[in-house]
Amino acid sequence: MHEPSTLPVMVIDDEPHLRITASQTLELAGYTPHCFESAEAALAALPANFPGVIVSDIRMPGMDGMTLLHELHRRDSTLPIILITGHGDISTAVEAMRAGAWDFLEKPFAGDELLDVVRRGIEKRQLSLENNRLKAELEAQQAALGPRLVGRTAVISRLAAMIQRISQVEADVLLFGETGTGKDLVARAIHERSARRNYPFMAINCGAVPENTIESELFGHEKGAFTGAVERRIGKFEHANGGTVFLDEIESMPLALQVKLLRVLQERHVERLGANEAIPLDIRVIAATKTDLKAAAEAGDFREDLYYRLNVVTLPLPALxxxxxxxxxxxxxxxxxxxxxxxxxxxxxxxxxxxxxxxxxxxxxxxxxxxxxxxxxxxxxxxxxxxxxxxxxxxxxxxxxxxxxxxxxxxxxxxxxxxxxxxxxxxxxxxxxxxxxxxxxxxxxxxxxxxxxxxxxxxx
Missing domain, CATH: 1.10.8.60 (Helicase, Ruva Protein; domain 3)
Known part of the structure; x- marks a missing residue:
């Protein structure tokens, strides 16, 4: 947030004594007042993304406060506008609030009342501008780092550079990182920056699919291939032809299925369960794991030949x-x-x-x-x-x-x-x-x- 001394408050009133009094009160509190005797002059001087608040009388010659309120909200609906009403003019105050005024002050008002409503309006304005700034910064980062990477640290910049390089080459990728580091988002970023972006991105969590159905999920099956196979099913690999298959938690894949996956990676074709026809594949495979696959292979929990086949390009993801x-x-x-x-x-x-x-x-x-x-x-x-x-x-x-x-x-x-x-x-x-x-x-x-x-x- 800005310090009060850097924040302007625009005061609009056709009565000189009110402008002078309000200006002195605001200056003593550390604000920077800008006083105008007409709404037209204030509008001409109002910059875009004005960081402060507007304090305006309602009843003025020319453009009155209600008309000014509507014009200001047409330009910027989040700008806090505080309207000054006459003594006992409650109906006007209610109308102003319904029209979108931030708050109102009833004449005559004390300096403390003015400062309190200005302070609250300033807090609201800074929050709105901060959110707008954040959105703009995030959009700029999305253009520079990809649609899902947020951060300025050196480690995230290196990750973005690696994603950019990897996405431009035809190689299978192994992502390694702790739970929650965004392996699925990095996989999508690689796909969306690659020449395959207009083709499917198929994701499957190897740890969430029952062992008795994962083979059918990946490779598909023909009608009658097994009990319950009442119609042909196209598997993830075949459906993703031309695009990317993302295998999350690959360490959970059954050993028997790892043999078939290795064959798909090596030969680039797939056979549906119950079929003899080999279907050519043009895909990139991105696998992800939270465990040390080399250690798992040495312990016999993961196929060593599959590990080395996947380990062509390994991309570690940083913990938060x-x-x-x-x-x-x-x-x-x-x-x-x-x-x-x-x-x-x-x-x-x-x-x-x-x-x-x-x-x-x-x-x-x-x-x-x-x-x-x-x-x-x-x-x-x-x-x-x-x-x-x-x-x-x-x-x-x-x-x-x-x-x-x-x-x-x-x-x-x-x-x-x-x-x-x-x-x-x-x-x-x-x-x-x-x-x-x-x-x-x-x-x-x-x-x-x-x-x-x-x-x-x-x-x-």
Whole structure:
């Protein structure tokens, strides 16, 4: 959030004494007032994405406050507008609220009343702008890193680069990562960036399909191939011809079926159960595992020849604790998605909430973070939006970073967020963080951050 001294408040009233009084009150509270004697003059001076609020009298010569309200909401429906009504004019105030006014002040009003309604309006405005900024940043990241990768850390940038390279070559891929690290999403990102993007992406969880049906699921069957096979079934491999087959939890595949899978990978054709005809395949196979397949092969739990066939290109996925600086951005991304799906407005997180996110070990990785963000949007109000309370009951953090490391991560995250919010403009970031320029540059060097990385191409 911006500090009050950086936030403007537009005051519109044709009475000079009210403009002067309101301006002095706002200045003493640290705001930057901009006063206008007419609605027409205020509209001409209003910039896009105005970060503050509007305070306007209703009864004015020319364009009145109600007409101004409708015009402002036509331009920006999230802009908080506070209307000033005459003494006892309750019907006008009710009409204004129904028309979308944020709040109203009744003449005469005290300075404290003005500051209270402005403060609340400012908080709402900053929340709306923050959500808009986050959506824009996520869209920019989607264009740069792919539709499902969110993050700025070096490890996620390397992963994005690897996905880009792998997607351009014809090779089967083995994804290795803990539960919840997004192996299915990475598989889809590879498919969608490849020349196969216009063909099917078929996903099957080898651990979730009953052993007696998985062969039919993968390879299909002819009518009468076994009891219950009342009609021909096209398997995942055949259906995905031209595209990609994703085999999740491949370590769960029965050993007998692994032999047939190896043959499919080597010969690139498939035979339906109960048929003798070999069907040619043009597919890419992406397999995923959370276990060490080499160790499983040595223990006899996984075929060694299949392991080496799959191990042509192996892509390790980082655990969330290995990229803690991405956690606040990921959390807000999931909160925005959940809010949009539920028709709600995504609440932002304060510094205490960020600290709670950074301190948690995330044994469930990104999946656990996403679930928390959804609970925060849907149930957060019942817990006063306290993330530490929502996190209660989570698995104990057995590898919690030391206090100096938590402080370091927290500082880096705050600097990164401020750089992103201000598009890398150093003067604004230093003002927002309240630190001298030299200290700021020292911290950039310490954390390996670069202001230029946060400047959009459209920025000067």
């Amino acid at each position: 604790r290995e990229r803690r600086e991405d956690i606040p951005l990921l959390f807000q991304h999931f909160a925005v998605v959940a809010a949009n799906r539920s028709g709600l407005e995504a609440p932002t997180i304060d510094s205490q909430g960020i600290a709670s996110l950074l301190a948690h070990d995330w044994p469930g990785n990104v999946r656990e973070l996403r679930n928390l963000a959804e609970r925060y949007v849907l149930l957060g109000a019942a817990f006063d939006y306290r993330l530490d309370t929502l996190l209660e009951g989570a698995q104990a953090d057995t590898q919690e970073p030391t206090l100096p490391r938590q402080v370091e991560l927290f500082e880096k995250s705050l600097i990164s967020q401020s750089l992103s919010r201000h598009h890398g403009r150093v003067t604004e970031v230093c003002q927002h963080l309240g630190i001298p320029r030299k200290t700021f540059y020292d911290k950039l060097k310490k954390h390996g951050l670069h202001a230029d990385d946060y400047r959009h191409s459209s920025e000067p």
